[in-house]
Amino acid sequence: MKRFTTTLLGLGLCLSAMAQEKTDPAAIQKIRKEGLENSKVMDIAFHITDVAGPRLANSPGLKRAQEWAVKQFNEWGLKNVQLEAWGNFGKGWQIDKYYAATTLPFYHAIIGSPKAWTPGTNGPVKAEVILIKADTVTDLDKYKGKLAGKIILFDQMTIQPLKNTYKPDAVRLTDSALNAMAAAEAGQVAARRPGNPNNMMAQMLKMRATRAAIADRLKEENAALLLAFARGNHGTFFTSNGASYALDAKAVLPELEISAEDYLHMLRLLRAGQKVEMEADIKTSFYDQDPQGYNVIAEIPGTDKKLKEELVIIGGHYDSWHAATGATDNAAGSAVMMEAMRILKAIDFKPKRTVRIVLWSSEEQGLLGSRGYVLKHFGDPKTMVLTPDQKKVSAYYNLDNGTGAIRGIYLQGNKEAGPIFQEWLNPFSDLGAKTVTINNTGGTDHQAFDAIGIPGFQFIQDPMDYNTRTHHSNQDTYDRLVEEDLKRSATIVASFVYHTSERAAQIPRKELPKPAPVNP
């Protein structure tokens, strides 16, 4: 997922009084048996992560994974399987070689990665590491003519020493946390952070502009390589945005994100006046032949004469960051959604409404795949001019919060959906999934649907080690996936899809969002 934020919205629920929703115990029994006793979810995840690799937007890794999904959907007998372009993205990129080490004061190989969309070093480089303290471009004047061929490490006050971790890396939601979510009520709004958000945004943009200007100057000075501090510890590091992926992006210097331990080592040495030397050999490739972005789509066609034109859509983003194989972000959600489709085919489900899965791309760059898809098929959230198909989608379900099992669902402020989902969760309370919350959650692709007035939902999941170890990190690998959790999630999603498809009416809708104000 792109970012994780929770706010409280909507009106209070009184679930028990409205609980008239029906479930199909025989179907649930079949789904549970297939999902819990004959699961393929780990095998699916293995192919997305271990075999396909990192899946940065428009990269060869994403393409491999997409082609495998197409093949897999066809093998399962899904219909209308396709890669569908959602719009223009830009350049693909991948790492072909990463090697970096300190050579003075002693030899030590550095844990790190090129920043996404940065160029390589054009062969091996070996150079002194120069400590630069610059809050503005003019602070760089004193280094003029001294940085050609050098490796640059920034001394920033914001870089803090590492601390011991006295809390567990992985956690599950406690009963009291779930109860609090369930009890969330009308008009509850999460406490705002201090400070004026407009000011903060202005500051952030200013800081970003300063950084870009500093990077430009360092390029003019012909520095060889930039080093960036990466959050994390114990060999885990988190990646962040690299350079622009636009086709006409301007040239930038090679830049490495390196583990906190290795960065702080050099920072301490340089602050103490010790000489530091490094060698590096970085190769990266860009792919600009087809700048379009693609989503993978597959269906189980509806069979009810009247309802088959309607849709239940499930999905998760398939793209990842580049420093690992994006196992929890979001091979996990993708594998669960694929497995839910497999389960429904395996029990020979003939849905009334058409069931569609979409595996999004470029979510990490701003939900681009799902927003592009929604714009193409359902309408423009800016103008709120809708297509006729907008009305045909009963609901969109998303999964993108890591490997943790589904514990319930966020209503995204859709009060009337509450009693329905509560009833649908009841058969899964033995699996720990029982909480319905009026709360919003953000940062992922259900928002693209919610923005155009289609009920879009993300499930509540146990956080596990998502925030401490895996989310955008170099350690987001298959090892982090918890089989039991993924099985449970796929089983629950399959049941939600089943009931959404078979339900007489669509999932109730919230009031339509208002168009964005037109700029003068």
Place this chain on the structure above:
Amino acid sequence: MKRFTTTLLGLGLCLSAMAQEKTDPAAIQKIRKEGLENSKVMDIAFHITDVAGPRLANSPGLKRAQEWAVKQFNEWGLKNVQLEAWGNFGKGWQIDKYYAATTLPFYHAIIGSPKAWTPGTNGPVKAEVILIKADTVTDLDKYKGKLAGKIILFDQMTIQPLKNTYKPDAVRLTDSALNAMAAAEAGQVAARRPGNPNNMMAQMLKMRATRAAIADRLKEENAALLLAFARGNHGTFFTSNGASYALDAKAVLPELEISAEDYLHMLRLLRAGQKVEMEADIKTSFYDQDPQGYNVIAEIPGTDKKLKEELVIIGGHYDSWHAATGATDNAAGSAVMMEAMRILKAIDFKPKRTVRIVLWSSEEQGLLGSRGYVLKHFGDPKTMVLTPDQKKVSAYYNLDNGTGAIRGIYLQGNKEAGPIFQEWLNPFSDLGAKTVTINNTGGTDHQAFDAIGIPGFQFIQDPMDYNTRTHHSNQDTYDRLVEEDLKRSATIVASFVYHTSERAAQIPRKELPKPAPVNP
């Protein structure tokens, strides 16, 4: 430290009835002020780790650190500063280049390290990774002629998938754990593990012999590189013994220890029949010009006419493993002991007995530096033939259990020392150090003294993340050092040294160990 084991030995204590020991409040006040308010312990640790680097026995890194310690001791005005040979060790070794990556099914740089004392690859290699399952040498017959130039990954049943960590990495000793240690009594012996230890040892030796025979066969087959699974997770990995450091060690293949994530990735791919290819470029150097091992020694000479011939010795091992800078194992203990000496000089202490610090080497290979030192100066623990100097050492204090603060002291079964140490700890109960336990602790250099009848003690320390993250790992870096803890430890050690030096009598001794039975 080499290994961490705790057993319960000795007789019960009745501390309160014997507590007649005196302390010197004015001296303690001065020591606390210097140690807690003017500490240099982090600066010392910085030089041992960040500047000197990994300090494998007889490596250039250890030599750099030893030379710095000599310089530092002289600057502080310590006397008789020297590097003293303790006996023959063998070859030094260091890493000059580590680069490894998978290239199929996709490019991914591997977190790992050469095993200590293994050779390099003699230039870059790129080859298929072959999965080998072999419990005996004959299991290799089927691979005959197929392994030349290949990279070998072993499929072992003992290699298990990683699990999420629901417990904190770092912990401190609880009051109840400390109380249990304090309450340990005569004759309490830790529960033995199931199984006959002789059988287990025989099995281990057999397994080791099998592994060596398999490695020999793979060398005959001209494999290019061996890969070994390293314990740990999230980018942290733990090193183990490599090849022999003997001058006449036979030739072995290059061998890498790689992080569990990277090993398991390849293992899963190969088990599933996927092709895996790697590239690597490993360079290592051996140093055999001077096979002797050295300890660093320095003194504050005694000033009492009668007692100055007697000694209080403090120490910790200065050597480390090679994959990081050995910050908690054992730059921490070394820095604390050095800082204790600095504190005593800073307060202008003129000790009655001579105070000596020794920074051991080759502890990691079996307490070789301290055992060699003891053999040279105090006697042979096999025959128990003692030198006259054996009687002159009042006590030896050691520190080697990581960055955690001193919480008390292990009596190592020396019941009579209990009331003395309890009294000496009383002024530090506000720092959390108050526990005296009759228990033994093992695995480090105080055992060399204990074995020859000289009272040798290791302090009780908070474990912190020693077992989860740092002990022999690639993440044993300066970042793991906790300043407050090291300050407290140095202050307490300085006070122990002060009181041992000034005490009228030596620390009471246990009965002399018996000579080892002569082999027929």
